[in-house]
Amino acid sequence: MxxxxxxxxxxxxxxxxxxxxxxxxxxxxxxxxxxxxxxxxxxxxxxxxxxxxRKDEDIYSPILRKLFNESHHIFVGLQTIREDLPNKNKKTQFVSISKNYRSVIRACMEELQQVADTELATQYGNQVSILLAIELIWNLCEVLFIDAAPGGSLLLHLLDWVRLHKADVDEKAQEVLQSESPTEHHGYWDVVSATKTLHSYLMQGRMDEARQMLVKWGVLKPAARSMYKQMDNLLSKMPVYNPGGSQTLTEFDVKWRHWHDMVDHSLQDNSFASDPNLELICKILMGDEDAILEQKDLLSTWYHFLVTRLLFSHPTVKPTELHYYAQSCLAMFDSRSAPEPLDSILLAAFEFDIHQVIKDCSIALNNWWFVAHLTDLLDHCNLLQSHNLHFGSNLREFLLLEYASGLFTHHSLWQLAVDYFDHCPEFGRVYLEQQIEHVPLDTERKALKVLRICEQRQMSEQVRSICKIMAKRALRNNRLGSALSWSIRAKDAAFATLISERFLQDYCARGTFSDLDLIDNLGPAMLLSDRLTFLGKYREFHKLYGENRFSDAATLLLSLMTAQIAPRSFWMTLLTDALPLLEQKEVRLPPKVNERNTWEPEMSSLYNLSVKPMTFQDEDVEVTKVELLRLALARNLAMAIVKEGTVAV
Amino acid sequence: MEGTNAKYVSQKISKTRWRPVSSSSLQQPDVFATGSWDNEENKISLWSIGEEISGMEAEFEGDPQLLCECKHGGDVLDLNFLDQERIVTASSTGAVSIYHLHPNSQTLSVSQCWTRAHHYPCDDAPCTGVVCKSPEIVTVGEDGRINLFRADKQAVIRTIDNADSSTIHAVTFLRTAEILTVNSIGQIKTWDFRQQSNTPAQILSQAGDRVPLHCVARHPNQQHIVATGGQDGMLCIWDARQGKAPASLMEAHTAEMWEVHFHPTNPDHLFTCSEDGSLLHWEMTSGSETASFLQGGRNNSVLSRSAVAPAGGGQSLSAWLSGDSSKGRLETTHMLPSQTLSVNSLDVLGQCLVCGTDGEAIFVNRQVPV
Structure with missing residues (x-):
């Protein structure tokens, strides 16, 4: 354990x-x-x-339902990516799929935020913060694991990551820039927020925006103009790695070191000593940890600090070195309090410990959606080593099954779960088989949808069970036609026999058939059970008789009797039906030489009927019937013998 | 498909219908109704797709906006507009309801309801289909019953018990007082309410096959031409006046076809949707034969494989009845991006098409090429 x-x-x-x-x-x-x-x-x-x-209550949130529905579509698309694609193409596909997932999360978050302003603020507010965390983690995993950028471009991706999740800078900058022109209204120019905006831009590596702010700022102090110009020069010269360009990483490194020396030089010769603000900027550019940490409230998180620190001191950081910086930044940024779950998850990601990320996420988040989808994507990227669980098959399948089982308990989302089960090679089918039978079948349309799912997957056991449920329900509601249709669909011979009996009983009781439209149209389905065949053929006999095609009718009746498929209780009815045919003068029974033999079973059963104690209530009538039949049979036999003799002569 | 907009609505959509626009104006529809199914609490919702911004060609991006909604007891199994302000719904509880849209306050409320319109001796039976020809409303159900109602009259005008021994899946008006039903054993029955007898005027079926039929649509101009779709996803075109077998059969979908619709004003176009998650646009590119739709074909040959309709009597067979006889005449296009979950319903009016899926999404296309 x-x-x-x-x-x-x-x-x-x-x-x-x-x-x-x-x-x-x-x-x-x-x-x-x-x-x-x-x-x-x-x-x-x-x-x-x-x-x-309920284990997974997020499933019941109406807005998150959109997330589940949209991501289902992406999930199914991901499963169909062909294995044989060259790795390079695959990687771009995986990255774009990861981005699709994230954009769905973002769309969902935006909608939640709109609703959160109005009602149910706390509940939705909670979900927003969870989604924010999910998106943050997903994005980092995308950068580190899926895209797996090498040194140089890695930092660029990390900067994007930080910028995306710290977008409030732009709002603030907008405020600052929209306020009255600084030269005319000194009093309104909020130096503090302008400084903050400048620093924020700086720490996100957005040099162009930072320079714009600097220019506005410089206007305020015409005396220090040359100093501002020098700073502007420094900012503009900061080299940025261009992964698409011809420049190699070493060349960039040389260039960057040169720039770094330049900044160092200006700091050493006290170029900015007269302006503490500019000096602070210069220190930040130098990658001075204390100077950066002074802006803690602007950074707000340790991972922002990490990225800023890397930007100004190790721009060519390699993935393998990340964990060292991450750990030290976390410690430097907030040494007192114990790390929050989100911090440990991000740290585990920086340490490239995928399993730890997934494990911590499973514990910290209250839904399976995130871990299931992320693990599935990582598994497609071949990033998960075969990690043996003490239960189930592998991590991906385990998480997908958990998520899909949760979906399946939902009154509406159960249909989505089917596709997830389909893509769990080991236990998916068993889960589906277990759960599909629990779907309540309120209407035939729903039953048809469930049936379609089972039939597509050759789950014959479940098909039979669903059809049987529907057939039984129809039978209970006295809808024999529907009941028979369902048992024909399930190829359930036993139940078809049962229903056929009911039809025959009804006929005996009422003298007419109900549901003729169905019985007349059985077609090949008639062969499902003997009793059903008999029902169909017997009805055909009535039809022929009704059309005055006595000869055909007699042949059919005869074959029904000789095939021995009529239920014993029905023999009397059959023989009574035969009575007028036997007595009709112009009717020739099938002109075969061995006619006598063919009527023999009838004679014998007649004998049976008359000898056996009759269970009919009205015995007198029955006795008369039997007598009549005997007479008719004897006369018919005589006629046949005469005829046979005539032919022989 | 270009111009198709998806909106996720957090409920599985069983029906979508455009609100009719007055026939005199050439206006495009802008409001549609949806019904949900399989939810804890089902709803009838009204959506607006908003005005098209003129002068900006690419401006079709507006999401459908929810105008109003109202609770619905049970799954919405069918839904149709009686007129511009009234919606008739069929429920899985067997109830038939009329919802009234109050145009000023933009709210929906139930104005009339026939509970247990469809029922078994001791249980409710789902009402599977409803069709309106104001003021008449015809409903059919799993109980094999046909009811004729009149809006504003609480009493049932006519009931045909045991009209079918199996489930009736859909119903449509052939002409006044004549309706056509399809059932779960592949039969098409026509009924005449002027006759007192409770037996169908006519039964059509595919020989030998008993493939359940799920939907039916009547050609808007030629009332004898009827399209049906069934469990095997085949599209069948029938001539209701003659022949017991379909005039043509076309392979369409790989699973149940849930709905089929002729375009109301341009019946050379037909639309089908299915459990397999696809929505197809069928176009009869007949060129000179377009005119034949406007004439009644009175030819006795229902042979689907005859390449050219005989010109005898100056009248030719409708192109739909001759089916896919010559290649290139019938074109089909997928209207939706690939998706796996069922498209339960569609409606088309003017250049606008709306459909609803089990993926809890509504798709709207405002540039249907018709």
């Missing part, structure tokens, strides 16, 4: 005091109920409530 990573969370069940609780595992949820047993050993009373405990 492995150690627990965290203390399990407690869910309080509003049950009666002191009673033991009983519970049942459901496919996704747990049912909890009160028992009559008390902890003290005595037996008490219990409440009559059953509580449903």
């Amino acid at each position: 492995e150690e627990l990573d965290v203390e399990p969370t407690t869910t309080n069940i509003p049950a009666s005091e002191g009673n033991h609780l009983g519970f049942v595992w459901g496919p996704g949820d747990i049912l909890v109920y009160d028992t009559i047993y008390k902890s003290s050993g005595s037996v008490g009373t219990c409440s009559s409530f059953i509580h449903e405990v």
Whole structure:
């Protein structure tokens, strides 16, 4: 048994005091109920409530439903990426898929933010912050694992990452720049916020914007004009690596060192000593950790600090060196408090410990959506080593199954889960088989949809079970036609026999067939069961008889009798039906020489009927019927013999 | 497909219908209604796609905006506009309701309801289809019953019990007082309300096959031409006046076809959607034969494989009835980007098309090439 990573969370069940609780595992949820047993050993009373405990309550958020639906589409697209693509093409595809996932998260977040302003603010506010964290982690994983940028471009990606998640700078800059022109209204020019904006730009490596601010600033101090010009020069000369260009990383490094020396030089000769603001900027450019840390409130997070520090002191940082800087930055930025879960997750990512990231996310987040999709994507990138679990198959499949099982318990999202199960090679099918039978079938249309899912996957067991449920329901509601249709669809011979019997009983009772439209149109489905065949053929006999095609009718009736598929209880009816045919003078029974033989079974069964004690209520009528039949048969036999003899002569 | 806009709506959509526009104006529709299914609480919703901004060609980006919504008991199995302000719905609880849209306050409310319009002896039966020809409303259900209602009259005008031994899946008006139903054993039945008898005037079916039929649409100009779609995803065109077999059969989808619609003003175009997640646009590129739609074909040959319709009597067979006889005449286009979940419903009016899916999305296309 492995150690627990965290203390399990407690869910309080509003049950009666002191009673033991009983519970049942459901496919996704747990049912909890009160028992009559008390902890003290005595037996008490219990409440009559059953509580449903949901594992994954995010599934029930109406806005997150959009996330699930949209990402399902991306997920299915990802599964169909061909294995044989060259690695380079694959990587671009994976990155674009990762971006698609993130844009869905962002869209969802924006919508949540709009709603959060109006109602249910706390609940939605919570979801927004979770989505923010998810997007932040996903983006970092995309940069480090999926895109896997080498030294040089790595920093550029990290800068983008920080800029995207610290977008409030632009809003502030907008405010500052829109305020009255600084030269005319000195009083309104907010030096403090302007400084802050300048620093923010600087620390995100946005040199052009920083220079613009600097120019506006410089206007205020015409005396220090040359100093500002020198600073502007420094900022403009800062080399930026261009991964698409012809410049090699070494060349860039040389250039960058040269610039670094230039900054160092200006700092040493006290060029900016008269202006503390400019001196601070210069220190930041030097990568002076203390100077950067002074701007803690602007950085707001340790990972921003990390990126800024790398920008000004190690712009060619390699992926393998990241973890060292990350650890020290986390320690320097906030040495007092223990790291939050988000900090540890990001740190694990910087350490390239993918499994730790996934594990921590599973614990910290209250939904499976994120880990399932991220793990699946990483697995497609071949980044997960075969990590043996003590249960299930592998990490990807385990997480997907958890997520899909959660979806399946949802009254509406269960359809999405099917595709997830499909892409779990080991246990997906078993899960689907287990769960699909629990989908409530309120209407035939829903039943058809579930059936389609099962039929596409050759789940014959489930197909039979669904059809049987529908057939039984139809039968209960006295809809014989529907019931028969369902059992024909399931190829359920036993049930078809049962329903055919009901049809025949109804016929015996009422003398007419119900549901003729169905029975007349059985077609090849008739062959499903003997009884059904009999029903169809017997109806055909009536049709022929009704059309005065007596000869054909007689042949059919005869074959029905000789094939022995009629139920015993129906023999009397059959023979009664034969009566007028036997007595008709112009009717020739099938002109075969061995005619006598063919009627023999009939004779014998007639014998059976008359000898056996009859169970009919009206015995007199039955006895008369039998007598009539005997007479008719005897006369017909005589006619046949005469005819046979005539032919022989 | 260009111009198609997706909106995720957090409910599986079972039906979408455009609100009719007055026939005199050439205006495009701008409001549609949707019904949901399989939700804890189902809804009828009204959406606006907003005004087209003139002068800016690429400006079709506006998302449909929710105008109003109203609770609906049970799954919405069918939905149709009775007129511009009234919507008739069919529910899985067997109820048939009329929703009234109050144009001033932009709210929806139930104005009339027939509970248990469809039922078994001791249970409710889902009402599967409804069709309106104001003021008449015809409903069909899993109980095999046909009901005729009149809006504003609470009493049922006519009921045909046991009209079908299996489930009736869809219904359409052939002409006044005549309707056509399709059922789950592949039959098409026509009924005449002027007749007192409770038996169908006519039964059509595919020989030997009992493929359940799920949807039916009548040609807007030639009332005898009927298109159906069934479980196998095949599109069948029937001539209701003659022949017991379909006039032509076309392979369309790989799973249940849930809806088929002729374009109301340009019936050379036909649209189908299916459980397989696709929406197809069928176009009869008949050129000179376009005119034949406007004439009634009175030819006795229903042979689907005949390449050229005989010119006898100056009248030719409708192009739909001769089906895919010669290649290139019938073109099909996919209207949606690939997606896996069922497209349950579609509606087309003017140049606008709307459809709803089990992926909880609505797709709107305002530039349908018709």
